[in-house]
Amino acid sequence: MGLLTILKKMKQKEKEVRLLMLGLDNAGKTTILKKFNGEDINTISPTLGFNIKTLEHRGFKLNVWDVGGQRSLRSYWRNYFECTDGLIWVVDSADRMRLQDCKQELHSLLLEERLAGSTLLVFANKQDLPGSLSSEDIRKTLDLDNIKSHHWRILPCSAVTGENLLDGVDWIIDDIASRIFTMD
Amino acid sequence: MEASDVISELQCVDFGEEEIFTSCSNEVDTKFDLTIGHIEDIIMEDKFQTLQNNFLEKFYSEFDDTEENKFIYTDIHKDYINLIEKCLEEELSGRMPDFSMQEFTRQLAERKDDLEGEIFEMLLTFSDFVAFKDMFLDYKAAKEGKTIDLSDGLTVTSVDMPSGCDLFSLNGQSISKD
Numbered sequence: 430m431g432l433l434t435i436l437k438k439m440k441q442k443e444k445e446v447r448l449l450m451l452g453l454d455n456a457g458k459t460t461i462l463k464k465f466n467g468e469d470i471n472t473i474s475p476t477l478g479f480n481i482k483t484l485e486h487r488g489f490k491l492n493v494w495d496v497g498g499q500r501s502l503r504s505y506w507r508n509y510f511e512c513t514d515g516l517i518w519v520v521d522s523a524d525r526m527r528l529q530d531c532k533q534e535l536h537s538l539l540l541e542e543r544l545a546g547s548t549l550l551v552f553a554n555k556q557d558l559p560g561s562l563s564s565e566d567i568r569k570t571l572d573l574d575n576i577k578s579h580h581w582r583i584l585p586c587s588a589v590t591g592e593n594l595l596d597g598v599d600w601i602i603d604d605i606a607s608r609i610f611t612m613d
Numbered sequence: 614m615e616a617s618d619v620i621s622e623l624q625c626v627d628f629g630e631e632e633i634f635t636s637c638s639n640e641v642d643t644k645f646d647l648t649i650g651h652i653e654d655i656i657m658e659d660k661f662q663t664l665q666n667n668f669l670e671k672f673y674s675e676f677d678d679t680e681e682n683k684f685i686y687t688d689i690h691k692d693y694i695n696l697i698e699k700c701l702e703e704e705l706s707g708r709m710p711d712f713s714m715q716e717f718t719r720q721l722a723e724r725k726d727d728l729e730g731e732i733f734e735m736l737l738t739f740s741d742f743v744a745f746k747d748m749f750l751d752y753k754a755a756k757e758g759k760t761i762d763l764s765d766g767l768t769v770t771s772v773d774m775p776s777g778c779d780l781f782s783l784n785g786q787s788i789s790k791d
Contacts, residue, residue, distance in 0.1 A: 431698035433740040435718050439725045440737060478683040481743060505684050 452519035454498040457554040460588040510543035522561035548604040549581035557587040676749040
């Protein structure tokens with residue numbers, strides 16, 4: 430690691446949190462990001478690269494990185510692991526066909542060394558759609574109860590109505606803050 | 614070496630007698646301040662500006678003024694950080710014969726709560742992705758919005774006009790496109 434990176438890590442501001450949002454394509458990552466930021470969500474197209482937003486929330490500065498989820502893009506995810514405090518895994522609760530794929534991708538992420546120590550929030554998104562699975566079903570299908578390596582929580586949510594988005598972000602901040610900022 | 618390693622290593626160092634620590638700490642401080650002074654000089658010099666400009670020139674066409682970022686920006690940013698780190702290390706070694714980057718980063722870690730000043734803000738900007746992207750977009754905008762310079766000789770340039778008429782500029786007349 431070179432001078433600039435060392436300096437960056439050293440001077441990471443107090444109350445500054447880096448969140449990485451991942452999940453399969455069409456899970457609603459960008460929509461969640463924009464909804465949370467109070468932006469229009471009617472004209473969102475599939476993300477082919479990545480989006481970054483810096484949000485102020487409860488006195489915290491949140492740097493949220495939202496990376497495209499198409500299969501061909503997943504190999505790029507690794508470039509964004511560094512310094513991640515919290516991982517937000519977004520699931521399309523109505524996409525029953527791909528839940529196994531979703532489970533596999535999540536569990537292989539959790540093996541990543543550079544994500545060790547990060548807090549995991551699973552958003553069971555698209556609860557507004559008829560036929561969507563409950564967060565309890567998603568919890569079982571994704572085998573979340575077997576995750577011992579990370580603090581985790583699952584919440585049902587809807588990026589369209591905004592349901593539970595705030596609760597999820599509040600929880601992940603609290604969990605991160607209790608790990609990092611009480612050390613001093 | 615990880616910054617945290619540097620810090621934990623520091624905490625393990627036993628300076629033994631306090632006097633030794635005090636007597637050499639001034640010297641260390643002086644050397645540290647000198648290094649910072651050199652870094653300030655280096656990044657203000659033409660050589661560094663040229664290095665940065667060449668880098669911008671080489672890659673600006675990859676950048677688009679859209680909210681979504683391309684993956685290639687991340688690769689370019691990594692190259693940029695490496696380039697600047699390498700330049701700083703080479704320049705510092707040239708100016709201070711006994712310069713050691715490892716020693717310097719250790720000293721930085723030791724003073725991590727007292728690193729105030731523009732120079733540190735500037736160094737932090739180099740590794741900030743959003744600042745990096747903005748720098749490229751500014752460069753690109755300046756580049757593409759530039760007045761066409763015809764001082765080199767005869768050039769013919771068409772200008773997009775909303776009315777559909779064609780305007781040509783011949784030799785010496787410069788038309789700015791806005």
